Amino acid sequence: MEKQLEELKQQLEKQCLINQELQRQNKDLEQRLQEKETLLQDLQSQYHDLEFPSQTGNEIDPEVRKSRAAVIAPEPIPETLNIARTRVKKTASETNLIVKAIQKNDFLSRLDDEQTAMMVDLLTVSKFNPGEDVIKEGSEGDSMYIVAAGELRVTQTGRDLRNLTTGDVFGELAILYNCKRTATVKAKTAVRLWSMERQTYRTIITNKSKKKREQLMGFLKTSRTLKDLNDVQLSKLIDSMEEVKYQDKDVIVREGAEANTFYIILKGEVLVTKNVNGHQKQIRRMGKGEHFGEQALIREVLRTATCTADGPVTCFSIDKEVFEETIPVEHLELFDDSKVLQEAQAPEKSSPSSTLRFKDLVPMLYQEGRYQGDPVTLGVGGFGRVELMTTVNHGAYYAMKRVSKKHIVAKRQEEHMLFEKKILKVIQCDFIVRLHAAFKDTRYIYMVMEFCAGGEIWTKLKEVGRFDEPIAVFCTACVVEAYAYLHKKNIMYRDLKPENLMLDIKGYVKLVDFGFAKEMVRGEKTYSFVGTPEYMAPEIIKNQGHDFAVDFWSLGILIFELLVGSPPFSSSEPQKIYAKILDGVLKYPPYLSEAAKSIISKLSRPRPGQRLGNTKNGIKDVRNHRWFSSMNWHKLRVGQLNAPTVRLIRKGPCYINFDRFPLDQTKAEEEFSGWDRDF
Structure with a gap:
């Protein structure tokens, strides 16, 4: 027994030594990582200094191009090409190999699904014996190849470059234009290749594009709104439209939401449903060639029904804004398209028809840590707390803002609270947090909001120090969309800052907290001193009267803070x-x-009239600025962009992305003035 104890003791001592060594190594690693991080930041700073040298001293001329750009001569495309005779049937594994090769290739991977399928279908077989040249350096090329079996050697001016094996692609530039081969490719073993000639490729791609265009023309001509447009105008319209894909059960348009996009179904089926007594009632099913939302292009309407993808769906779509820049409205015939969806015009927007009851809401509790078992608090402000709630049957999560009525009266914020509820009640915008329900008792008012599981932008910014440009661009673009929606409704926001921006689970940004928002008639000014100091526009500070231009000022400050980590004036x-x-x-x-x-x-x-977003073209000038050159605004609006912000969102319990707060046991005093009668 003593011997065993001694052995155990020795093992424990050994383990302790190992643990101490591991801890030491960890510390070393952390220190080295920290040193590397510092070095990296220094290098980045030096790199940026080099990229944007100061305007003093001798400027270094950019490198001058020494040769003329290569000219690519156009080639005629045969009207008809007998490609049926070259078709080769492929097995499932052969198809799989070809598709994988295409997806791996930088150029071919950009082809859409249809073009890929056509390539697979039309690739033919070529065979070469060991020692035979497939491509000769300096010769003109007209074919591309995918290795089906065997091995080839690539050489340039006699030097070995690399070997090619099954699944490798080579010679692909030749299917775009007549170019000289830059290397020799020789068979090392007996090889079997899939190949395609340029004429075949260009003919099928061109003919497919022509057919698709004719088909779209036909679809557009069936639209009663667009039927009087001529072919030139319809062609211009097609040039402005974008292809968007939806997965099964994706909602394309939602009943009651603001309509600003017109859709043509290219592939798949769409279910049209309407809310009847809280249930979705199917009205009809739409298929290829049918369209919906044309009223959105010419008048302010709300969606009269919900359209959902039934299986994969591909649509061709255009936004109202793009449409207005393309086609003069006087060329359109206005009609009531409500019959298309067999429903009357949508009523004016009213409160979200919520069946949520106060007694159904229960607080979520911390599952672990020092506050385990306490209700989850998402945020604490001067006016109250935001708590995480769920329903009795655990159907969904909600963020419930609880504000002391006594405090509201003491700070004379009654009007602001009533206005915040009024605004949020009618807002239907994917870039603004939704209000599901509002309640009150003698102590508090409660606003039950959409829960944004990704947390505050402010918290994320503090965690990482400053955002990379793609993240800052994406966050700001979401704010621009929220602004566009609010300003169209004549609402100024006036409280932009990272603390008022939340991330949903997909990484999309939503505006929260409308306590300082104000409805304004265009051309008027308001004179209140309002906002967060670092984000205030000069005209507010000078009491010169302000309008929507203050929102654009704060947008500039936000971009600076996102990219730098702190606002410019602090x-x-x-x-x-x-x-x-x-x-x-x-x-x-x-x-x-x-x-x-x-x-x-x-x-x-400093002058509001000269501010980007506040001149003749309005918010379009902001969207068109080169900082947003990588932004696809339509895809952002329909939620089809992969948000770069997702990498900031931590995985874990639903509250993992929020700071933790202790339980507040104090109760607000009761308040009976009656200001909240209409709340």
Whole structure:
């Protein structure tokens, strides 16, 4: 027994030594990582200094191109090409190999599903013996190849470059244009290749495009709104339309939402349903060639029904904004398309028809950690708390804002609270948090909001220090969409900052907290001193009267803070912040791109009338700025972009992306003035 104890003791001591060594190694690793991080930041800063040198001293000329650009001569495409005779039947494994090869290839992977399928169908077989040349350096090429079996050697001016084996693609430039081969490819073993000639490829792609265009023309001509447009106008319309794909059960348009997109179904089926007494009643099914939402192009309407993808669906779509830039409205015939969906015009927007009852809501509890068993608090502010709730049957999560009525009266915020509820009740925008229900008792008012599981942008920004440009672009684009919606409804937001931006589970950004929002008639000014100091526009500070232009000012400040980690005008003393804002001197760190500096400076112009977004073209100028050149606005609107922000969202319990707060046992005093009679 003693011997066993001694052995156990020795093992434990050994394990302790191993653990100590591992801890030491971990510390070393952490230190090295920290050093590398610091070095990387230094290098990045140096790189940006090199990329954007200061304007003093001798400027270095950019590298001058020394040769003329190669000219690619156009080739005629045969009207008819007998490609049926070259068709080769492929087995499932052969098809799989070809598709994988296409997907791996930088150029071919850009082809759509139909074009890929046609390539698979039309590739023919070529065989070569060991030692035979497939491609000769310097010769003109007209075919591309995929290796089906065997091995080939690639050489350039006699030097070995690499070997090619099953699934490798080579010579693909030749299917685009007549180009000289830059290397020799020789069979090392007996090889079997899948090949395609340029004429075949270009003919099938061109003919397919022509057919698709004719088909779309035909579909557009069946639209009663567009039937008087001529072919030139319809062609222009097709050039402005985009292909969007939906998966089974994806909602394409939702009943009651604001309509701003017209859709033609290219592939698949769409179910049209309407809410009848809380249940979705199927009205009809639509298929290829049918269209919906044309009223959205010419008048302000709400969707009269919900359209859902039944299986995979491909649509061709156009936004109202793009449409208005393409076709003069006087060329259109206005008609009531409600009969298409067999329903009357949608009523004016009213409160979301929520069946949610206060007594059905139960708090979510922390599952672990120091607050285990306490209700989850998502946020704490001067006016109250936001708590995470669910329903008795655990159907969904909600963020419930609980505000002391006594506090609202003490701070004279009654009107703001009533207005916030009024705004949120009618808002139907994917970039603004939804209000599901509102309740009150003698102590509090409660607003039951959509729960954004990704957490606050502010928290994420503090975690990472500053955002990479693609993340900042995406976040700002979501805000631009929210602004476009609000400004169209004559609502100023006036409280933009990272703390008021939430991430949903897909990484899309939503605007929250409408306590400072205000309805404004265009051309009028309001004179209240309102907002967060670092984000206030000069005209608010100067009491010159302000309007929608203040939202664009704060957008410029937001972009700066997202990219740098702190706002451009900051101090622990508000008056110093205001002084800096009025001075208007923006100092940019060297790592900011020229496009970022440009959009920030245009949004932060001291004169509101010169601010980007507030001139003749309005918010379109913001969308069209080069900083957003990578942004596909339509896909953002329909939620089809992969949000770069998802990498900021942690996995775990539903509250994992929020700071933790202790339970608040205190109760607000009762308040009976009656200001909330209509709440």
